[in-house]
Structures are given as C-alpha cells and as structure tokens.
Amino acid sequence: MQVEEIKNLFDLSGRVAVITGGSGGLGRAAAAGLATYGASVVITARRVEALEEAAAAIRHGGGEVLPVSCDVTDGKNVEAMVERTLRELGRIDILLTAAGIARRAPAEELGMEDWDLVMDTNVKGTFLCCQEAGRVMISQGGGKIITVSSVRAILGHPLGYAAYGTSKGAINLLTRQLAVEWAKHKINVNSIAPCIFRTPLTEPVLSDPESAKVFLDRIPWGRAAEPEDFIGSAVFLASAASDFITGQILYVDGGNAAS
Ligand SMILES: NC(=O)c1ccc[n+]([C@@H]2O[C@H](COP(=O)([O-])OP(=O)(O)OC[C@H]3O[C@@H](n4cnc5c(N)ncnc54)[C@H](O)[C@@H]3O)[C@@H](O)[C@H]2O)c1
Structure with missing residues (x-):
C-alpha cells in the first residue's frame, strides 16, 4: 500500500451514505461526520421539518445532503426511500441505521403496545433498511452496513429496559447474521453500541440527577457521551480502514461494557 492510499483510508469521496434517524442526535452526528469525509448523505426520518433543519446544518458545513422522509417500520416507505436515493444519487455504498x-x-408493567413499538422500530425497521439497501449493495458488488446497538444489548439495567434491551440484543445477532450471509457479496456489516449519549432520546433520564447517576456510575470514563463521540466509529466503519472487519459490535461506551 502506498503512503497516499494509507492517508486516504478514511476518505469517503464519491460514496453515497443513507442514514436513518438522520434528524436525531446520533444520526445527525454520523451524517455530519460522513459528509465531512466526502460522502453524499441521505438523511431519513419521519418529520420533514426536523430533516430540513438537520440538512441545513450539513450544507452549512459544506456537505452534500438529501433529506428524504421515511418511516422505517413501513416496508413500502423504505422501498420508496431507497428508490429515491438511487434516482437522485445513483447508488448506495453505506447504510447507517440510527x-x-x-x-x-418496569418489566411487570410493560404494555404490549410499547413492546411492539420498540420491536417494530428497532428490529423490524433496521432489518427492512438492511434488506433494501443490502439488495442494492449486492447488485453493486459491495458496501458497508452499520447498525446501531447499545450496551443494553448485553447488560441488564435497573431502570426498566426489557423491550429496549431485547431489541438491541436482536440487533447484535442480526449484525452477525448479515455479516456472515453477505461476506460473499463484500458487504461489511458491523454495529456501533453506545452507552448513554446526550441526545433527545436520553433527555428524560439525564435531566433527572438520580437516574443520571444510575447511568454514569456504570461508566469508568465518568461522563455521558456527547453526539460527537459517535463520529469516529461511524467514519471508521464506513471507510476502507475497516475493510477486513465484519460482524463486530464496537462498544463506544467509556468502558461501560468492560466494567
Ligand atoms: N442516545 C443514547 O444514549 C443511545 C445509547 C445507545 C443506543 N442508542 C441508539 O442510537 C439510535 C439513535 O438514538 P438517538 O439517541 O440519536 O435518538 P434520537 O431520539 O435523538 O433520534 C432517533 C431518530 O430516529 C427517528 N425515528 C424514530 N422512529 C422512527 C421511525 N419509525 N421511522 C423513521 N425514523 C424514526 C427519529 O425521528 C430520530 O431521527 C437509536 O437506535 C438508539 O436506540 C442511543
């Protein structure tokens, strides 16, 4: 490998990345990161206004971005989002499902409506996106899929995560399953598993000092993560730097999973 190639290991110029949950805390950070390294990014979520706001921030930083509304629990919606991406940008090299x-x-009180909503969004929604984008990547001869898991996939927690933790456990296995099935198509499938990050999702637990302490006490690094802490792992797993890495769950967690 030449020095120039080594220097360009993280370069994403000419790549097209689809980021679901692109208006949320981690999706926005990932989109900004991938766009900064040269990818054209498609950000998707349900609410158009939130997407437009996220897109404006990426454009302001010089990135190319296409906001596309999509509900990941609806197969037809996901299909339409992928079709629009192909129509406007021609290919899909990277999928990040945030x-x-x-x-x-509490487990004894958890309603089945909530259980179903979590499973539909986190598990079925992730799979539908992987399946649609995966078909495109298979026809292109390769690609990078990055799912988003959580430390809750492998660690129980006192504050009531029966549905959420189970959904993330499924993401870990889905990641490994797709990695094995699609290795022959040169599709890397890996996952980023965060601890608690400061985003709209975690505002309710982090704004309450008592529940925040329950989370932070488990993190050797001693703080909650910020959305920017997500960027390095997203760029790494989207880039040629991780070409021989597949089926891995990368814990971005200040040591939470190790303790
Ligand atoms: N923030 C954390 O501490 C943390 C920790 C571990 C894992 N995660 C995971 O990271 C991912 C992103 O979390 P976040 O903190 O950015 O949350 P967030 O609430 O800030 O963003 C979530 C995004 O998902 C979108 N979304 C939700 N349901 C959708 C649907 N049906 N169709 C399309 N889009 C939908 C929202 O509009 C939003 O854009 C989630 O899978 C979450 O479980 C987050």
Whole structure:
C-alpha cells in the first residue's frame, strides 16, 4: 500500500451514505461526520421539518445532503426511500441505521403496545433498511452496513429496559447474521453500541440527577457521551480502514461494557 492510499483510508469521496434517524442526535452526528469525509448523505426520518433543519446544518458545513422522509417500520416507505436515493444519487455504498426508540417501564408493567413499538422500530425497521439497501449493495458488488446497538444489548439495567434491551440484543445477532450471509457479496456489516449519549432520546433520564447517576456510575470514563463521540466509529466503519472487519459490535461506551 502506498503512503497516499494509507492517508486516504478514511476518505469517503464519491460514496453515497443513507442514514436513518438522520434528524436525531446520533444520526445527525454520523451524517455530519460522513459528509465531512466526502460522502453524499441521505438523511431519513419521519418529520420533514426536523430533516430540513438537520440538512441545513450539513450544507452549512459544506456537505452534500438529501433529506428524504421515511418511516422505517413501513416496508413500502423504505422501498420508496431507497428508490429515491438511487434516482437522485445513483447508488448506495453505506447504510447507517440510527432510527430507534426507547420505552422504559418496569418489566411487570410493560404494555404490549410499547413492546411492539420498540420491536417494530428497532428490529423490524433496521432489518427492512438492511434488506433494501443490502439488495442494492449486492447488485453493486459491495458496501458497508452499520447498525446501531447499545450496551443494553448485553447488560441488564435497573431502570426498566426489557423491550429496549431485547431489541438491541436482536440487533447484535442480526449484525452477525448479515455479516456472515453477505461476506460473499463484500458487504461489511458491523454495529456501533453506545452507552448513554446526550441526545433527545436520553433527555428524560439525564435531566433527572438520580437516574443520571444510575447511568454514569456504570461508566469508568465518568461522563455521558456527547453526539460527537459517535463520529469516529461511524467514519471508521464506513471507510476502507475497516475493510477486513465484519460482524463486530464496537462498544463506544467509556468502558461501560468492560466494567
Ligand atoms: N442516545 C443514547 O444514549 C443511545 C445509547 C445507545 C443506543 N442508542 C441508539 O442510537 C439510535 C439513535 O438514538 P438517538 O439517541 O440519536 O435518538 P434520537 O431520539 O435523538 O433520534 C432517533 C431518530 O430516529 C427517528 N425515528 C424514530 N422512529 C422512527 C421511525 N419509525 N421511522 C423513521 N425514523 C424514526 C427519529 O425521528 C430520530 O431521527 C437509536 O437506535 C438508539 O436506540 C442511543
């Protein structure tokens, strides 16, 4: 490998990246990161105004961005989002699935409506996006898929994560399953598993000092993560720097999973 190639390991110029949950805390950070390294990014979520606001910030930083409204729980919606991406940008090289929700309740009180909503969004929604984008990547001869898991996939927690933790456990296995199935198509499938990040999703637990302490006490680094802490792992797993890495769950967690 030549020095120039090594220097360009993280370069994403000419790549097209689809980021679900692109108006949320982690999706926005990932989109800004991938766009900064040269990718054209498609950001998707349901609400158009939130997407437009996120898109404006990326454009302001010099990135190319296409906001597309899409509900990841609806197969037809996902299909239409992928078709629009192909119509406007011609290909899909990277998929990062940051659309997700949490519903917290003591296990003995958790309603099935909440259970279904979490599973539909986090598990089915992730799979539908991987399946649609995966078909495109198979026809292109390769690609990078990055799912978003959580430390809750492997660690129980006192504050009521039966549905959410189970959904993220499924994401870990889905990641490994797709990695094995699609290795022959040169599609890398990896996951980023965050601890608690400061985003709209976690505002309710972090704004309450008592529940915040329950989270922070478990993190050796001693703080909640900021959305920017997500960028490096997203760029790495989207780039040629990770070409021989697949089926891995990368814990971006200040040591949470190690303790
Ligand atoms: N913030 C954290 O501490 C943390 C920790 C571990 C894992 N995660 C995971 O990271 C991902 C992103 O979380 P975040 O903190 O950015 O949350 P967020 O609430 O800031 O953003 C979530 C995004 O998902 C979108 N979304 C939700 N349901 C959708 C649907 N049905 N269709 C399309 N889009 C939908 C929202 O509009 C939003 O853009 C989630 O999967 C979450 O479980 C977050």
